[in-house]
Amino acid sequence: MSWFRREENKIEGASESRVRTEGLWIKCDECGQIIWKADLDSNLQVCPKCGFHFKLGALARIESLLEPGYELVDGNLRSTDPLEFADLKPYAGRLKKAQHDTGLNDAVVSAVGMLGGHRVVVSAMEFGFIGGSMGAVVGETIARAVDRARETRQPLIVVSASGGARMMEGIVSLMQMAKISAALAKLDEARVPYISVMTDPTAGGVTASFAMLGDLNLAEPGALIGFAGPRVIEQTIRQKLPDGFQRPEFLREHGFLDAVVPRKELKSYLARALDFMQVR
Amino acid sequence: MSEPTATNPAVVQEPVPEAWVKTELARHPQRPDPLAFIERMFTDVSQIYGDRAFGDDPAMFCAMARLDGEEVMVIANLKGRSTKEKVHRKFGMPDPEGYRKALRAMKLAEKFGRPVLTFIDLMGANPGLGAEERGQAEAIARNLLEMSRLRIPTIATITGEGGSGGALALAVTDRVLMLEKAIYSVISPEACASIMWRDASKRAQAAAALKATADGVKSVKCLDDVVPEPEGGAHTNPGEAARLLAERLHLHLEELKALPVEELLQRRYEKFRNIAQFYTAE
Ligand SMILES: [Zn+2]
Numbered sequence: 001m002s003w004f005r006r007e008e009n010k011i012e013g014a015s016e017s018r019v020r021t022e023g024l025w026i027k028c029d030e031c032g033q034i035i036w037k038a039d040l041d042s043n044l045q046v047c048p049k050c051g052f053h054f055k056l057g058a059l060a061r062i063e064s065l066l067e068p069g070y071e072l073v074d075g076n077l078r079s080t081d082p083l084e085f086a087d088l089k090p091y092a093g094r095l096k097k098a099q100h101d102t103g104l105n106d107a108v109v110s111a112v113g114m115l116g117g118h119r120v121v122v123s124a125m126e127f128g129f130i131g132g133s134m135g136a137v138v139g140e141t142i143a144r145a146v147d148r149a150r151e152t153r154q155p156l157i158v159v160s161a162s163g164g165a166r167m168m169e170g171i172v173s174l175m176q177m178a179k180i181s182a183a184l185a186k187l188d189e190a191r192v193p194y195i196s197v198m199t200d201p202t203a204g205g206v207t208a209s210f211a212m213l214g215d216l217n218l219a220e221p222g223a224l225i226g227f228a229g230p231r232v233i234e235q236t237i238r239q240k241l242p243d244g245f246q247r248p249e250f251l252r253e254h255g256f257l258d259a260v261v262p263r264k265e266l267k268s269y270l271a272r273a274l275d276f277m278q279v280r
Numbered sequence: 281m282s283e284p285t286a287t288n289p290a291v292v293q294e295p296v297p298e299a300w301v302k303t304e305l306a307r308h309p310q311r312p313d314p315l316a317f318i319e320r321m322f323t324d325v326s327q328i329y330g331d332r333a334f335g336d337d338p339a340m341f342c343a344m345a346r347l348d349g350e351e352v353m354v355i356a357n358l359k360g361r362s363t364k365e366k367v368h369r370k371f372g373m374p375d376p377e378g379y380r381k382a383l384r385a386m387k388l389a390e391k392f393g394r395p396v397l398t399f400i401d402l403m404g405a406n407p408g409l410g411a412e413e414r415g416q417a418e419a420i421a422r423n424l425l426e427m428s429r430l431r432i433p434t435i436a437t438i439t440g441e442g443g444s445g446g447a448l449a450l451a452v453t454d455r456v457l458m459l460e461k462a463i464y465s466v467i468s469p470e471a472c473a474s475i476m477w478r479d480a481s482k483r484a485q486a487a488a489a490l491k492a493t494a495d496g497v498k499s500v501k502c503l504d505d506v507v508p509e510p511e512g513g514a515h516t517n518p519g520e521a522a523r524l525l526a527e528r529l530h531l532h533l534e535e536l537k538a539l540p541v542e543e544l545l546q547r548r549y550e551k552f553r554n555i556a557q558f559y560t561a562e
Contacts, residue, residue, distance in 0.1 A: 172502060
């Protein structure tokens with residue numbers, strides 16, 4: 001059974017999930033059962049056996065929320081590599097590889113289209129593009145989605161999946177938090193609805209900016225959502241973190257989430273919320 | 281292992297990047313902390329406490345104060361000086377209630393038309409269990425949003441270390457200043473080194489790559505002004521360092537006060553909205 005031999009042959013990072021998703025079968029991370037990849041694909045990447053939510057790519061996310069005929073927008077921005085950053089590898093090369101692997105220019109995709117009778121603007125983050133990290137292109141693309149929502153008075157939905165600010169763009173990445181938050185202040189003043197949907201993972205500077213600023217803050221089951229990384233916290237407080245720490249139920253219990261919404265119910269939940277927020 | 285000496289050139293030492301030299305100066309144990317600057321620059325300092333919701337954060341300082349007789353709200357993180365005080369103040373890393381207290385102070389200043397001056401020297405927001413429970417991310421996010429629309433002049437100064445979102449949550453301001461030897465970064469050089477080089481000892485290389493010095497931040501247009509320091513760094517002459525900073529603050533405050541509030545808000549918005557490093561692909 002060579003299709004899930006990862007235990008004895010551990011490959012790290014993005015390549016790991018690709019090894020496991022090639023072929024016809026895959027093993028569920030949660031329940032350990034073997035599932036048809038076709039079943040997973042037709043079930044929005046939710047395990048049909050246990051309901052575990054696998055990551056859903058940005059384009060598939062948009063497809064899952066909008067009626068056919070939606071239009072992709074602002075997909076043509078690319079990073080200038082403002083710091084000419086290089087660690088063990090140059091950032092420019094990492095960008096090229098991510099662009100090649102995902103077919104996207106950066107870690108977010110925006111679209112306009114219909115959701116439950118409402119014309120909406122959606123931005124969905126792509127975790128497969130350098131961990132969904134936010135540099136200038138993600139910042140600008142989301143800020144444009146906010147502007148578009150305000151100018152057209154169409155509700156904005158942002159689906160987050162991100163490790164946080166992209167360190168290879170340094171301080172420029174940090175400033176994207178301010179930029180999007182300032183744009184959201186204007187959207188708020190214009191009374192145009194904004195719903196934030198946090199998926200696994202939503203961390204760092206993404207959580208600490210637009211992800212927490214929704215008129216409604218929603219999360220998918222099982223998503224890791226937090227500011228500091230669990231390992232950093234464990235090292236700081238020198239104790240083990242409680243079960244369920246930074247999971248949706250934890251955030252809801254502490255008052256930072258409006259609802260935990262399973263993927264298959266997300267579209268109808270959003271449509272219902274938009275009915276409340278505006279006349280169809 | 282032999283020490284490198286003039287007569288033993290066998291051991292070649294790599295040059296230390298300037299960014300790391302400045303990082304060490306920014307963190308120098310004798311460097312004046314934000315409170316040391318405040319004590320030298322302001323009079324009639326009346327501290328206010330509490331976020332009106334959970335408690336008072338000992339890592340956050342808010343006070344009504346006078347700058348040359350003019351009423352302003354002063355906000356800074358507190359680092360503490362004795363070991364005991366440093367622990368009490370969490371080495372200057374605020375919790376959510378600290379950011380909420382700061383926002384409350386800013387709104388108070390807005391209500392009565394007083395400018396806000398913030399002073400920042402922190403590694404980051406406190407990474408703790410309680411901080412996560414009480415919504416560190418939400419507190420920072422809220423400050424970013426609300427600071428962008430405060431109807432009063434606002435100036436932030438990074439006096440030492442400007443650590444990521446924890447610093448930005450006090451720095452969405454009309455003017456952002458850095459002391460000449462301060463650093464402002466999305467991630468600490470140590471954390472960057474351990475993630476990207478898988479080796480925390482590569483911190484000097486990481487510091488250089490991150491371009492977190494005042495010059496580096498200015499070069500990517502994320503900074504409004506670099507404040508000169510005494511030769512050798514602020515710690516060699518704290519009085520002179522404070523004088524140099526006060527001079528710049530006066531100048532910026534006068535410029536900002538001359539602007540009609542709508543123009544002030546528009547300029548602040550556009551400044552952050554236009555921080556953009558991208559190109560349009562075919
Ligand atoms: Zn399963």
